[in-house]
Amino acid sequence: MDHSYEEIRKATLDILAGRERSSFTPNQFVHLRIGVAEIIRKRDGLAPDPSRSEEQLSQNDRDLFQEVFWDLFRQNIITLGTSGDPNAAYPWFRVSSFGKQALANDDVYFFHDLTSYEKIIRENIPDIDEITLFYLKEAMQAFIVGCRLSSAVMLGVALEYSLDSLYEVINGNTAHSAHFQSVSKEQTLLRRFNKFKQKLNEKKPDLPKELKEDLDTNLDMIVSLIRNYRNESGHPNGKVISREQCYVNLQLFIPCCKKIYDLMTYYRQ
Numbered sequence: 001m002d003h004s005y006e007e008i009r010k011a012t013l014d015i016l017a018g019r020e021r022s023s024f025t026p027n028q029f030v031h032l033r034i035g036v037a038e039i040i041r042k043r044d045g046l047a048p049d050p051s052r053s054e055e056q057l058s059q060n061d062r063d064l065f066q067e068v069f070w071d072l073f074r075q076n077i078i079t080l081g082t083s084g085d086p087n088a089a090y091p092w093f094r095v096s097s098f099g100k101q102a103l104a105n106d107d108v109y110f111f112h113d114l115t116s117y118e119k120i121i122r123e124n125i126p127d128i129d130e131i132t133l134f135y136l137k138e139a140m141q142a143f144i145v146g147c148r149l150s151s152a153v154m155l156g157v158a159l160e161y162s163l164d165s166l167y168e169v170i171n172g173n174t175a176h177s178a179h180f181q182s183v184s185k186e187q188t189l190l191r192r193f194n195k196f197k198q199k200l201n202e203k204k205p206d207l208p209k210e211l212k213e214d215l216d217t218n219l220d221m222i223v224s225l226i227r228n229y230r231n232e233s234g235h236p237n238g239k240v241i242s243r244e245q246c247y248v249n250l251q252l253f254i255p256c257c258k259k260i261y262d263l264m265t266y267y268r269q
Contacts, residue, residue, distance in 0.1 A: 017103035029091035254263025
């Protein structure tokens with residue numbers, strides 16, 4: 001039975017992360033492929049095939065596994081050679097230092113290309129507007145090709161647009177606009193958000209329970225994301241962040257943006 005790219009990739013990542021065990025140490029291309037075949041067969045609810053000395057993927061799945069393997073190499077999840085370089089080239093490989101961090105938590109959002117990132121965003125924020133999504137996809141594309149500063153700027157633009165949309169929604173609600181009117185008087189993105197955060201905390205006891213959940217955490221993350229994009233004076237800070245931090249920022253944006261949209265929904269009432 002043939003499987004999808006995502007099924008092959010998920011089995012591969014679970015082996016590399018140590019969440020699944022296979023018959024061979026996953027440090028050679030073929031050994032990893034055999035391990036993926038074992039995991040896929042188990043997930044299909046099938047017992048090991050006694051007629052085979054080792055599990056094999058279908059031709060379609062072998063082709064997809066090859067794509068997954070080299071995609072993970074291009075994304076710096078794996079690198080060629082083994083630790084200490086006793087076997088320094090293909091088919092030997094190991095999980096990179098970046099890959100170890102990316103694979104450490106199965107609960108975080110894990111995306112590998114523009115399509116998978118957009119899919120995660122739409123699943124978590126179904127009503128996200130197309131302009132915010134456009135800048136998010138630009139941020140992801142910049143990350144893929146190694147333009148980390150560009151990625152940070154595009155992520156900052158997406159965040160700024162989302163926050164401005166939230167402020168507009170509140171300003172259009174006569175029941176709440178007066179309380180938040182001082183927000184628009186601030187001149188920079190960070191100061192405006194800090195003022196909004198202050199005014200929102202004053203109203204926090206009145207917010208629904210589900211909206212208060214993780215509210216402080218997400219508000220603090222938004223401050224952190226803004227500081228990666230702008231300095232205190234409101235100008236781009238030009239700070240080049242690491243690949244790891246860039247990847248984390250792309251992840252953090254999702255729950256932050258979701259909370260922004262939850263607030264929009266509340267203040268539209």
